[in-house]
Amino acid sequence: MKTHSRSRAVRTPGGLSLRVDARALIVVLLLIVAMLAAGVALIGTGDAKIPAIDVLRTLAGNGNAYQDFIVNELRLPRLLVALLVGGSLGLGGALFQSISRNPLGSPDVLGLSQGSTAGALVVIVLFSGSATAVTLGALVGGLVTGVAIYLLAWKQGVHGYRLVLVGIGVSAILTAVNGYLITRADIVDAARAVVWMTGSLDGRDWTQVWPLLCMCAVLVPLVLANGRGLRMMEMGDDVSYALGVRVQRVRLVLMVSAVLLTAGATAAAGPVGFVALTAPQLARRLTRSPGPNLVPSLFMGAALLVTADWLSQRVFGADQLPVGVVTGVLGGAYLLWLLVTERRAGRI
Known part of the structure; x- marks a missing residue:
């Protein structure tokens, strides 16, 4: 039986030859269109509703003073934070799932979100810190947790299943620590902590946009530059070594990048659940393409x-x-649907 590849070779003016998956390219273009359409709708939604045409006109610099303030000063930063946080979580989740070779290998399961939450709660409960201090605390908490998981999972390299098991254990410990911190807080700090732990984009402004944008501008190209090595690593370390991939170096670079993406996103918007878990799975189902997507x-x-x-x-x-x-409700519903589908197919 013949198999037909959906990839097409594209030769650039500089003489480089690139392989482009036609279906994956179409999926990406459709996602961009859907993302932009939802963004315009989001900017126009709120107490002061603005028609989509007026949103576009204002973004082009042709709105009145009132529309300019609502769109560019209040709602556009929130949209950009949502795009950057969602993109960071989606990319970070794809990296973790590919490195661990496990569809459950996401920051929600591995304990990184709980680590960021612990860092934020320490600042809120013990020091009553400012919003900036809480953001820094969440970032530090996520980074420390990521380093701890990597070191605990290390044994002549990092094996995917060992990484997931260590992450689940760390997640359980941190969940208990977070619960204890909440019980120590007074009523005001406890309420503030619970709101942060839910994950929210309320009140986000340009001060959250620029750090996220700088982080993505550095990490996204770095991750994509190591994408070929990651694809080779999915075939096993021995095969990757034979193909010339420096496995431990690539894995370390991508793990650090995934931790930074997840910690930065969590610091900006709180622990937004299930995006990192479901986005890579949905992308894979739409593209029907092997590899990290x-x-x-x-x-x-x-x-x-x-x-x-x-x-x-x-x-x-x-x-x-x-x-x-x-995201928690939608992600949980998707996970249940996935489990039912896999069980009916006899795979679990």
């Missing part, structure tokens, strides 16, 4: 989070339901 996962994560934020405001009104609740 890094670019589709990135845009899928961005589209998911923007759509979830629009849905939370459209259905429940502005500032009534944090986006983390919506």
Whole structure:
């Protein structure tokens, strides 16, 4: 039986030959369109509703003073934070799942989100820190947790199953620590901590946009540059070594990048659940392509989070339901559907 490849060779003016998966390219383009459409709808949604045409006109610099303030100063930063956080979580989730070779190898399961939460809670509960201090605490907590998981999982290299098992154990410990910190807080700090732990985009402004943008501008090209090595590593370390891939170096670079992406996203918006878990799986199902699907996962994560934020405001009104609740419900429903589907197919 003949097999037909969907990849097409594209030769650049400089003489380089690139392989492009036609279906994956179409999926990415459709995700970009959906992401931008949801973004325009999100900007127009709120107490002061603005038609889509006026949103586009204002973004082009042709709106009145009132529209310019609402769109460019209040709502555009929130949209950009949603795009950057969603993209970071989608890409970080794809990296963790590919490195661990496990569809459950996401920051939600491995304990990175709980580590960022612990860092934020320490700042809130023990020091009553400012919003900036909470963000830094979450970032440090995520990074420390990532380093701890990597070191505990190390034994002549990092094996995927060992990484997942260590991550689950660390996650359980940190969940208990976070619960203890909440019990120590006074009522004001406890309420503040619970709101942060839910995951929300409320009140996000340009001060959150620029650090996220700089982080993505450095890490996304770095990850994509190591994408070939990651694809080779999915065939096993021995095969990768034979193909000339420096496995431990590539794995370390991508692990650090994934931890930074996840910790930065969590620091900016709180622990938004299930985006990192579901975005890579949805991207893989749409592209029907083997491999890590890094670019589709990135845009899928961005589209998911923007759509979830629009849905939370459209259905429940502005500032009534944090986006983390919506992603948790949708992600949990998808996970249950996936388990039922896999069981019916006899794979579990």
